[in-house]
Amino acid sequence: MATLGPSHYSPYPVAVYENILPPPPGKALLFTEVVDEEVAMREAAKAMLTRENPTIFPGPQVIYAWNEEAKEKARLIRELAEVLEAKIIPMVDYRPKYPKIDPEKEINPNHPNLTIWHNNIKACIFVGVHCHYANVALKIIRAETDCFTIALCSNAGHEDAMITLRDQHAEELKKFIEIAKEVKKEVK
């Protein structure tokens, strides 16, 4: 929890105030360290395969058929979930849910901790969530839960996640699936 520095007594730590910026192109972020993409993928797979109730949170960019890439990514995310033996709980939209979210069925960026608490999720992957909402949710998750967060971003990445991979498209997802299969053989 951030009790010192620019965020003061707010329980919400903000990575940039700890001088952590998104990784440069071609690289990934593992906690505070800039690493090669493969290293981050291996650590991400390990976290998902060894922690309780691993879950993938696909967002609107991959759960709606906006274009051919979205459809291809959705198929690959299903395959990734099978390899990682992870549940899929979608983030169908970004509207706060009134009067109460059904945490078995969905996650929402305005109160993501409710879904994580309810399902006792200890590792998760954000994919296909628009960057602003991913960042709002990741800050809350980091403050309110002990869930290990992984962000697969098609843009510049999310420094508030514990592992962030940037410029992730279908090709990179295929690579992640192959690495996850290798890691699975090692840890299972």
Added chain:
Amino acid sequence: MQKLGEELRNRAGQKIVDPEYLLFEAPREKVFMTGSEVVKEAVKRASVDASVSYPITPQSEAAHLIGELWVEGYVGVYFRGESEFGVMSEIAGCSMAGARTITTTSGPGTLRAMENFPMWAGSRLPIQLVLMARGINSPLSIQPDDLEVSFLLDTGCMVWYAENAQELFDMILAGFVVAEQPDVHVPVINVINGFFISHTRESVMLPPDDIALPPYNPYKAPMPPIDMEMPPGRFLRDPFVMKSNYISYATHTSWQFEVRAAIERARPYIKKYLGSLIEEFGDPEADIVLVSTGTGAAQSKEAVRLLEDEGVKARVVKLRTIRPFPINELRQAVKNAKVIFVPEFNVVGWLEREIRRYLYKHSDAEIIGGPRVAGGMTMPPEIIVKDVLNYLGKEVKHVY
């Protein structure tokens, strides 16, 4: 966007080029222009989709010239708002719909529109505002004075400050590129001192006008654009309202931190497209440092030349950006300073406050807030020289 052979062209038929080519590599020709005319030249090369205007001195001419670009086919949509509040609301609507947008304002117009600036930032809209700073009421003044900038510092918008027409031209183009990065995607306010820059002519180097920035891609934005043709877009942009106990106060907190984090993420892009968040001028060994922005920095540079004639070594640290504030760059630039002067065009000394905040426990230098002028006064370099010579206990000779 049309495709002719291998070339991409925008609505005006200009060839689309990389921002790096437009800003750094394209051949440039010298012209003699006012700051207002330079705004037109920058917008002409920026593939702008929409602009909304409202008259207020001294930005009226720039707003009018953007309108001419609409007539000429360079700007997609252009209209006059009902007031500055209307302008800033309407430009937000254009931006939410996925348009690259720019508008201009000054002084009381800025304050009338004030509610919109944090709304722009919180909605992650990469709108560009060219602010030609002037006095704010009351008493009424149409003259240059940059007090209004202090009101904008905590809106969640980036605030950049141009020294001259050349820097304004380059900052407008770079502003779009940086503000539209998916991990930044907050508004950028490019400030100049009204009249001193907007209404005076100077030499400016311009690239050809048949090339332009790539169009804005709203589908890389951190929030979905409002696209009525794409069903999820209709409901994904529902406004966040804290009206349920299940929405924790933390959401609002996290959201606000995220907007500020976005400004911080702009740093590497600003370094890439502006070169640096600061500019240093004068003898690097000098321990008398003038820290300023915009026209204050221009006059400080002249004061350094005059001080050299007096046998006094001094230097200038010009801040190109106020948000993000160049914290590390300033600390490094003044690490050997004994005294820091902060020349400003306002009575409150907002820049001095900023500098004191970021140098607290990071510099042993004495910080002197001044000289200051306001209400439209010029700042002759001689008054900066006089303050420095007085501080040093030296005789003030040629300064009146």
